[in-house]
Amino acid sequence: MAKEILNLSLKSTEILDKKFKGAKNGYDSYEVDEYLDKVLSDYRLVEENCLLNKKYYANIIKENEELKKTNEYLEISLKSYQDKLDGISDISKATSSNIDLLKRINKLEKFLWKEGFNPNNIK
DSSP: OHHHHHTOSOOHHHHHHOOOOOOTTOOOHHHHHHHHHHHHHHHHHHHHHHHHHHHHHHHHHHHHHHHHHHHHHHHHHHHHHHHHHHHSOOGGGOOHHHHHHHHHHHHHHHHHHHTTOOGGGOO
């Protein structure tokens, strides 16, 4: 699996299991084995780190998708609130007569509540 994911030409097991043909005047097999053991050790670390990085990358992708969904929701909410605010008239345009009317309505609603009526149900 690691070979396909990492696009490596070898797996650590292939390095470990590799057998070379003997040759006249060749290299010292003990020295070659010792060197390949070091290469194998480093190669295993590379495989492990790449697998860990793949998992980390997958988590980042998942988190990014969740953040995109949250961002979309927040943008929709913001638009909704902006539409609501646009519907509210500017306070600077309020006149004293409007304020007086609001005070009177408030007093009438309080009176209705005291008498046991819900002003929201009155049509």
